[in-house]
Amino acid sequence: MTSTRGSGARTVMAETTTAAPAASIRRRSRYVRRFTFTERLLHWVHASAFFVLLGSGLILYLPALSTTFADRPLIKDIHFYTAVSWAGAMALIALLGNRRAVLRTLREVDRFDRDDRRFLAGATRTPQGRFNAGQKVNVIVTAAFATLFFISGMLLWLGERNTDIRLGGTLYLHDALMYLSVVIVLGHLYLALIHRSTRHSLRGITLGTVREDWAIAHHSKWVSAPPAAAAPDSVQALPALAAEPAPPS
C-alpha cells in the first residue's frame, strides 16, 4: 500500500460491485497519500525509542525510581543499547528505505516561505504545504534534540571510562533536553490525539493517507480543491484505501 520509487506506484481502486452514482462516491472520503512507509517507520521507531529511553532514563535520574528499580547496571544497559539501536535503525531505514521520500521531506522541512513565517507569527489560517510551519519546527527541533541527546549520552558513557572527555555540562545538557522534550512531546500528543483540527494527521503517520477534504482545508498548498469534474486519471477510493492526490491545480 506504500507508494514507492518511480511514478507508476499508484493504487487504483475499482468501485464496488453495487455501482453507486459517481457523485455519491465523491461525497465519500477520498484519501491522499501523505507519508510513505519509510517516513512512517522512521516516525514510529523514533517514537518507540524515545519512550523506552525516557522510561529507563527517568529510573536512572529520579531518586524514588532509582530506589525502586535498584538494578542500575541493568537499566543503564537498557538505556544505552536502546540508544545505539535507535541510531542504527534510523540510519538503516533512511539509507535502505525510500530515500527519495526522505529527501523530499527534508527539502520541504528546510524551506520556510512567506506563508510559513506568517503561520509562525500566529496567522494559522495561512495556506500551508504538506507540513505546516509548526510541524516543520517540530521536525527540526526533534532532530536537533536527538542529535544532542546522542552526543551528550555518548559523552556520559565514554566519560565513565575516560575522564579526559568528561565535560562540565554534559549531564546538565542531557537533563535539560529531557525536560524540554517532555514538554514538546506532550504538545505533540495533544495535537495528534485531541486537538480537533490536527488529530486527523495521526491517520497519516499511521496508515500513510489522509482525507482529501482535510488536506485541502489544512494543507491547501499541498492538495488544492479538485476541479469540478474529476480529471480522467484521478482516483476515487473507499475509506481506508489509498490513492494519490489529485494533481494540484
Next chain:
Amino acid sequence: MPQDDNTPQSPRENLGARRLGRAGFLGVVGAGVATLFFGKQISSVTSTFTKPFADATGLSRIVPSGGWRIYTVADSMPVFDRATWRLKVDGMVGRALELSYDELLALPKAEQVSTFHCVTGWIVNDVHWGGVRFSDLLANAGPLPSAHAAHFISAEYPYDDYLELSDLALPDVMLAYEMDGQPLLQEHGAPVRVVIPDMYGYKNVKWVEQISLVPRQSEGYWEQRGYDIDAWVGRSNGYG
C-alpha cells in the same frame, strides 16, 4: 504522476522561500554543544528560574534539582539489619575490631555541614552529616606505623575504594551514620558511609562494612574503570 508531486507547487510556494530549516537545526545543535562546555554557568542562571518553580509545584520533592541522585553498581542495595550488622576494622592494625551499630554510636559524635560533589557534575549544598571521626574510630584498633592507607569495602559488592590515612585525618572527614538529622537512608549507604567533601562522590563509599588498613592506596572500583585515583574536587577528572 510522480510522488514528487507531493511537493507543493502552488504559485504561492516560493514567495520568499528561505532555507531556514538547516539554520535552525545547526543553531540548536550549536547551542547544545556550547552547553557542554558552559553547563555550570548556564545551569546557575537557569536554576534561578527553575528552582522556585520546582519548589512551588512540589516538583523538587520528585526531581533531583539541586539534590541527590542515587548511583549504584550492583543489582540491589544492601539491606541494613541493626541486630546483625558489624563493621570490621582490620589489616595493618594492632587489634582487629568488629563493631556493632550501637558500639559505633557510642563513639564520640561529630557533626558538620559540607557540600557533596559528584564527579558527573551535580552538587548537593549544605548537607548536615553526623558520624564519627576516623581518629576516634581507628584509635581502638591501633594502626601500625607501616599502614598509610585505608581500603573501604562496601556491602554493595564489588564496590570499594581507598583513602590515604593522612586524608582521613582532615577535619571534615568522617564515617557518617546520620544525614540531615536522620539515620542514613538505605539509598545513601545505610548504616554508614564515608564523607570526604573535598573529594568526588566515588571516594565517599556507601554501605561500608569493612575498613582494612594497607601500606598504600590502590585502584578502587571506579579507578579500575578509568577514574583518577586523585579525586580532589576541582583538581582532577578533567576539571583541573
